[in-house]
Amino acid sequence: MRERRVLRPRARRRAAGPQRTYRLASSVRLPCALGLALLLMLALAIALLVGRTDGDPLAVPRALLDFHEAVARDGAQSVRRGVNEGVDDLEQLALVLSAARDSPDVGQRFAGLRTLGGLARAEGRSSRNGAGLTSVLRGVATAHGRYQAIYALAAERRVLAHVGGDPLPRALRPGPPYKAPGMQDAKPTSNRGAPLIQQYAPVTDRGRWPVTIVGHYDPRFMRFALEVAQPGDAWVVNRRGRVIGALGSAPRFGTLPREALRAAARRATGGASGAVVTGGSADRQEVVGYSPIAGPGPAGQFGWSVVTARTVTSLSLPQADARSHALLAGFALALIALITFGWIYVVVLRPLLILQGDAERLAYGDLSRNVQIVRYDEIGLIARSLERLRVSLIRRRVQAQSRESQHEPDP
């Protein structure tokens, strides 16, 4: 039996062909890149040009202005009622404490507050009456949540009990007694510049006012009254145009952010309410509503105002809707273009380029590496065919070498 001669494959050869630069861009890549660029430009054009207003302001119907005026008025009344309720709560507490003098039942309920005299003589929290009063104040603060601090002041402005933040120094300065429930205008706190509203209600005792319940109304509580202006913005400003309440972030005792808003606040301070469209181009246009906070109760006496603002593009106007739809269409088209061409590149173009490299390698006689077959689609079939070609080439070479070795004369 003739021994089979095992032939070694030829040494691996590098591709012997010239290093050519293929102009694939002209047939495959270029159309893809151009198509993607064109679609992206089309998406951009749709987003920018369709629904475009050429910078002209959008026409806002009178009915929408009336609606925003009503929003500002509702906000103003809600703020007024809310702040007045703060004074009312303190007044009710003061009335209950007054009643505690004459009714043992009421006194029992408030943890040993027997008489107003005892209350006035209380020496801070260590005394029975002082501790009881603190408990009462804490109950009020917890129940309503609109106070940053509540405290009881004796006639000589000595703090009998307090919960929450510290009393303001200016509240402790000697002065005439508080004879009726009320409040002071909003003022900035000394340290942080945040607005603070001081409300009070005296406890009466036979024509005297030995104790006053003082509360610091939390301006952040105004946001609940201003929620009527959503999804726009809203501010409460004092007579001087300083912000004392705002929708959203905690207010600082500063001015309104834009001149148009400040002008609206000035008109409201003058007693007018209304709504105007401000800003030049459609992108900057706002509907600004304003209304004074006026009416019964202490909150209506300080010349405060409510200013609301909402961008015109957020309103349901035909032009604004067209613009929004155009932006959406442009974005969708850009997304579809990117996904489509990305898919074409990943699924078709890149595998084709890899196969092209494999085919060229085989063409120059480099059979060392197999053609990777990772898919079962048309591209995968091409890869399989190339791999079959590689195996066939190896077989032919082996057969040729075998024939050559059989014809060589034995030495």
Place this chain on the structure above:
Amino acid sequence: MSTLERPLSVVVIADDEPDVLRLLLSRLRRRGYDVIAATDGHQALYAVRAHRPAAVVLDYVMPGLQGTKVCAMLKADPDTAHIPVLMLTSRSDETAVAAAFEHGADEYLTKPFDFDELDVVLRALIDRSC
């Protein structure tokens, strides 16, 4: 010719991986082949000599006798030399392919493979040997 109309071809398949062997058995039987399984080279040799199949499918690396060795022994035996041998393996480097052909293999398929392709290659081998 449909699968059912084709004449039954006896094929010996040798692979040491049970999962691959099970898959090959079920798929090729579904396509009309009468498949005899072997898990190593010695079993494959015995099966071929006992059944004289129409074709042999060999894995490259197997316990006992390697696929190429089995192939060389079959081709060296005048009784089995005419039986076509298909190497079905995950080795795809040039050395392995060349060695398989040098040992007398008639065809070479690399894993992962497509059963349609395997069927086509096997059918071509069987038709060629008839």
